[in-house]
Amino acid sequence: MSEYQLPQGWTLSAIQNITSADGLVSDGDWVESKDQDPNGSIRLIQLADIGDGDFRNKSNRFMSEDKASLLNCTFLEEGDVLVARMPDPLGRACLFPGVGQPAVTVVDVCLIRVGSRSALTNHLLKYWINSPSFRGLISENASGTTRKRITRKKLEKFEVPVPPLAEQKVIADKLDTLLAQVENTKARLERIPQILKRFRQSVLAAAVSGRLTEELKPWESKKLDECFECIDGDRGPNYPKKHEYLDSGYCLFLSTKNVRPFGFDFTDQVFISKEKDEILRKGRLTRGDLVITTRGTLGHVASFDESVPFGVVRINSGMLILRKKQPDYSNDYFKILIASPLFRKFINDQSTGSAQPQLPAKILKGFILPIPSPEEQTEIVRRVDQLFAHADRIEQQVNNALARVNSLTQSILAKAFRGELTEQWRKDNPELISGENSAEALLERIKAERAAAEKPKRRKNKA
The missing domain is CATH 3.90.220.20 (DNA methylase specificity domains)
Known part of the structure; x- marks a missing residue:
């Protein structure tokens, strides 16, 4: 992660070091088919639920409270960062929004709970994990031949940029705004092929009803x-x-x-x-x-x-x-x-x-x-070809635009990762990124709080 110069006030830290004393980095639970119960009250969150930045809520598996207790499962909390340790894509991350009932996740999902006083907000951590630089790091360290996977032990040791806390909120707000605009644009573009499909069907209907060539001979x-x-x-x-x-x-x-x-x-x-x-x-x-x-x-x-x-x-x-x-x-x-x-x-x-x-x-x-007459058949074909060619050109333009929009998301995340989205903000707010407000000072406080929260080891009584 050190291939570029970090902005002033930023630092690098392994994911395992950014969580506060009440946070955790953990694998999901090992829940086998025999442990599941379709009538259970505990929702089982699976890989299908983990989107590339969004929670998809697709799975439909459950387990009983007794089984979850027996397996000592870790229950999810709203705001937990869930990272898919298997494709596709490998390493995609989202925030758990809650599903209206107790929930646990499976072993192929890494759970990161940053805690109440973490060095990096869950919101920004999700964006960092989905950024091109971090996604590339995951790809380089993945294992497996038929289906790649990344281990939780590797994930928690990967370093991410840590901006000052005040700047983190600015970055997250900018990303929310920009990526929402990208998603809205993408959604509008994705509706156009369906519109074009209806247009082509309308052309075909007009062609065989005579409406394209109404001035010609009876059929x-x-x-x-x-x-x-x-x-x-x-x-x-x-x-x-x-x-x-x-x-x-x-x-x-x-x-x-x-x-x-x-x-x-x-x-x-x-x-x-x-x-x-x-x-x-x-x-x-x-x-x-x-x-x-x-x-x-x-x-x-x-x-x-x-x-x-x-x-x-x-x-x-x-x-x-x-x-x-x-x-x-x-x-x-x-x-x-x-x-x-x-x-x-x-x-x-x-x-x-x-x-x-x-x-x-x-x-x-x-x-x-x-x-229609053979002559009109030929004219109908000519007009349909002309209209379809026009629709094809529009569809190609839409596909090109979609490709640019899809790459735009990664481009925006890359800029945020390098601090380029908040360059002017740092110039306008130097007091919020230096001294006690710097990321290094923040990490030191987290380190001290975690050390203080650790329970002292019990001394064995001598015989």
């Missing part, structure tokens, strides 16, 4: 199977078994996870041999086909066009091939139609099954499609 209504030949995969005795799948080969064998809204995802691929492909009767794609998922995640649609880098492709039994009956129909228009709220409502209303939803081909074939 027709046709059943899906009037527009497409519907072809399912081969489900007979020759259907490929898992042990016949290949990592590479002659024929790509599509599964539902390869089909996403508006396109394919070839992250995970399986293939079948040429011999296997040749004995299958149905399910081979030809260029220009649409593929729609009919099992699991329903209604994802992709176009098998020239951009797909595989020549021989078959579908599995969870999909359906839609092959156009009229060549000048636009695949892109039908992708818009199938992704629209109109089609999504049809899917939700007509799907069967709960554990694994399905959309039977017989039902799908009867869906009524709004069909």
Whole structure:
């Protein structure tokens, strides 16, 4: 922690030395599953409750008073600093706000109670532990391979900057104000993707209702199977078994996870041999086909066009091939139609099954499609692409702004850690950071008070 010059009146101290006589630094309690009781009155605070600066209150575990007494548990107090000794992120800290009932915490959480006359307030200690410098120190000293952890013994020996008490309040107040502004900005930015999602759905709804192109020709209504030949995969005795799948080969064998809204995802691929492909009767794609998922995640649609880098492709039994009956129909228009709220409502209303939803081909074939002329289909696609591109640009700008906001929190904490937030305050208040008001004098008083509070050792009686 000495890689930079400490401000006037500040000093460094190990965490174990900043607590007052009535404070403590301790591991949480070793509470096993057998010790827990869902009807118990003692709340068990776990890693899931410890946020990066905030208490999340997510867990739902309890134990009885008798068990807590038997295990000699340390009960939490409001304002205790809780530090997660395991990721993610490792070393995140928050203040315990109280949960309306007695509570203890688990062994993977370090409990720091600074006490009533500590050298560092709990509020500022929380901020220090979450700062980039301290987080880096934790990372450097973590142990473990599959899942990193930091020990309480290491944590309590780490040094933190200790400003004069008067300055600590100024720093904490500034951090509260600045970080609240950051969180408010972040919250507003995080709402924008949901707004954009609703905007895209509105665009799709307008596209398939004719509102995007109201000045053009009247539309027709046709059943899906009037527009497409519907072809399912081969489900007979020759259907490929898992042990016949290949990592590479002659024929790509599509599964539902390869089909996403508006396109394919070839992250995970399986293939079948040429011999296997040749004995299958149905399910081979030809260029220009649409593929729609009919099992699991329903209604994802992709176009098998020239951009797909595989020549021989078959579908599995969870999909359906839609092959156009009229060549000048636009695949892109039908992708818009199938992704629209109109089609999504049809899917939700007509799907069967709960554990694994399905959309039977017989039902799908009867869906009524709004069909504009081929020319209007092309115009609809152009306008949707234009509006979606605009939304995509906004979303990218929002993501960039969010990245800057997320880094801003760490930047503010780093400035506070170095004393940069209160540089002018120190110039204006020299008497509050020197002499008896300095951090060194404060630590000396804490040291003396702790020594005075220690009980003298009993002298053994001589026989």
